[in-house]
Every structure is written in structure tokens, then in C-alpha cells.
Amino acid sequence: MLRPIVALITALLLIASTAHAHQLPEQLKLGGGPALNFSCVEKHCVSLSVKCILDKGCREAIECASKCFQDWDKDTSSQKFVVQNCTSKCVFTYGEEQTYQDYMGCLTDNKCMSFPVIPRTCKAPNVKPVKQLSTKDFGGKWWVQRGYHKVYDCYPCQTTEFKQINETAWLYTPQYETYLVNNSLHLVTNQQFVMPNTAPGENISFAYHDVGLDHSETWWPLDKAADGSWIIMYYCGNTAQWNYEGSLVMSKSRILDPSAYKQIGASYKQAVGLDINDFCFTDTSSDCMNT
Structure with missing residues (x-):
């Protein structure tokens, strides 16, 4: 129940690999979704970026998620269910290999990716359990x-x-x-x-x-x-x-x-x-x- 969110950040990776060649801006945002800082990627994750693009599964995960990601602003469902369902399919189809996971870890650990906000809807502190369970x-x-x-x-x-x-x-x-x-x-x-x-x-x-x-x-x-x-x-x-x-x-x-x-x-x-x-x-x- 926790993995679909990961695929949303992959949409920009393919773009990042050609950032300098195409003189893209320092930070790129696609639709209403995550933004990728290219300088950060170049400093911390450049080798993994190249490895991801050369890896068929990692590359296909990116291409698949990017199509879902285009509908981010159009998705009015609670917690972006429609987009998350789409990207979930991408992750489980193409993104389970280590190359993909290593790249995701590098981006997030080094804060090269910023996320759009999904508002907090948690019912705490108003949850009142019926029984005292452990x-x-x-x-x-x-x-x-x-x-x-x-x-x-x-x-x-x-x-x-x-x-x-x-x-x-x-x-x-x-x-x-x-x-x-x-x-x-x-x-x-x-x-x-x-x-x-x-x-x-x-x-x-x-x-x-x-x-x-x-x-x-x-x-x-x-x-x-x-x-x-x-x-x-x-x-x-x-x-x-x-x-x-x-x-x-x-x-x-x-x-x-x-x-x-x-x-x-x-x-x-x-x-x-x-x-x-x-x-x-x-x-x-x-x-x-x-x-």
C-alpha cells in the first residue's frame, strides 16, 4: 500500500539526463508534480542517472510514469488516486530492479527532488479506538x-x-x-x-x-x-x-x-x-x- 507514490518522481529522470545538451533550466517542473534540480543530480547522482537511462527496465519505468504524470493537474480525485493507480502499474511492471531503486534512493537522499503537496487528511487526534489493542x-x-x-x-x-x-x-x-x-x-x-x-x-x-x-x-x-x-x-x-x-x-x-x-x-x-x-x-x- 506504500509504493505507488515512488513512480511519480521518475517522470523527470529522462529529461534530466539530457539537461545540459538542451540547455534546460536549473530546475524543471512538469505539470503540477515533482521538480528536479539538475545541479543536484549532476553533483550527487550523475553516474546512477546514466546507469538508469541505459537500463531498459529503469528507462521504461520513466517513460511509462511520465505519461501518467501529464495528468497530474487534471486529476481531481482525493489524494490523486487516478495518477497514483497509473504510476503504480508502471512501478510494478518496470521499476522493481535494483538500478531503478538505487536511483530513486540517490535522488531522495540528496534532496534533488521536491514534491507537490498532498494535504494531510489524517483523523488524528480524534481517533477513539473501541478496544485497547496492541x-x-x-x-x-x-x-x-x-x-x-x-x-x-x-x-x-x-x-x-x-x-x-x-x-x-x-x-x-x-x-x-x-x-x-x-x-x-x-x-x-x-x-x-x-x-x-x-x-x-x-x-x-x-x-x-x-x-x-x-x-x-x-x-x-x-x-x-x-x-x-x-x-x-x-x-x-x-x-x-x-x-x-x-x-x-x-x-x-x-x-x-x-x-x-x-x-x-x-x-x-x-x-x-x-x-x-x-x-x-x-x-x-x-x-x-x-x-
Whole structure:
């Protein structure tokens, strides 16, 4: 649920590689999106820039994202969902190789890229969990049944697994299918994030580096079924000048009993003011995993 944002910054890289030859300005902004400082790229990332342009996958990721990026100013959807969905397909189709990720890391670590602002919509500090839960309550494997963020939370065949690795930390492993540019599905299995062990009632806050960007994210555990069959959460995150929010409904079984949504819907309304009818349904019917 965290990678689509990365592709938006790739649109300018191909332009950057020919900046001096074409006497482009010191800083170039395309549409309403990110701006690239060419002097910064030349100082810190010139070799990686050349390597990216010569690499077929990295180059194709740039070209693909640039087409999505042209619609930035036209996209009036909340949190730029339309553009993010488009660039997400570019990243997962072309941008998973190390060359692409190294270049993204160089640009962001050296602040060669400035981002347009996506306003903060986080419900904090008005989140009021129904139950006092901790990281331990997430332990085990879950199927994601519904999601709130239209890009990050709505992937089909989505599972999450939480394993305690020591007294202070848990390992969070999401797996999901994402659409490629040809609309075929690709199973993502290479993401893992370390989360803190929390006491009941504490928020779960953690930071991580993913495909060249530093993220800071906070989860609010909201409610859990008495029999442990489902759990719900709300999260907010940020990276650069981008802010995002989302929420997941997770169950221990592939199919959640529809009768559970009466309590889930009431809990969301009470805890964070969200309407369960605004959530997407995730497709759990795929045979992408033998579970």
C-alpha cells in the first residue's frame, strides 16, 4: 500500500539526463508534480542517472510514469488516486530492479527532488479506538477483506502476516496482487517491515525505507472480534510532502461472514468517523496463494 507514490518522481529522470545538451533550466517542473534540480543530480547522482537511462527496465519505468504524470493537474480525485493507480502499474511492471531503486534512493537522499503537496487528511487526534489493542493482537496471518485507500488498500488477494521477532519488535509481511500496465496481475511477495511491540492502547508508529523514499507511518488498532475472527485498523503516513491515510478490515478466514460488518461498521463510525460503505471490497477469490 506504500509504493505507488515512488513512480511519480521518475517522470523527470529522462529529461534530466539530457539537461545540459538542451540547455534546460536549473530546475524543471512538469505539470503540477515533482521538480528536479539538475545541479543536484549532476553533483550527487550523475553516474546512477546514466546507469538508469541505459537500463531498459529503469528507462521504461520513466517513460511509462511520465505519461501518467501529464495528468497530474487534471486529476481531481482525493489524494490523486487516478495518477497514483497509473504510476503504480508502471512501478510494478518496470521499476522493481535494483538500478531503478538505487536511483530513486540517490535522488531522495540528496534532496534533488521536491514534491507537490498532498494535504494531510489524517483523523488524528480524534481517533477513539473501541478496544485497547496492541501489536500482539495482530499476531498471525490475516486476509484483507476491505480497504479505505483506493490504491494502497484495494489490491486483490491481499494478506498480512505479523510475527514477533524479539521482545521489542514484530515483522510485518504483506502480500498482494497488483495490476501491471497490460492489466495482468503480479504477485508481490518481497516486502517486510519492522514494527514496534506496543502495549494495549498505544499507537503503532514506525519508519521504513521503500524504493528510494523514507516513510513514517502510524497505525491505530480500532477493534477486534471477541472470537478473534477479525480485526480493524486505521493508519496515516507521510513521505516528502505527501500525506496519506487508509484502513484495513482483516479476517482470519478467506471469506468473512457478512453479518460481522454490522459491528465493524459501527466501530468505524464510533472510532474514526468512517463509513464502511466507502470502503472497497478486495478480491479474495484468487488462487494466487495456496492458503
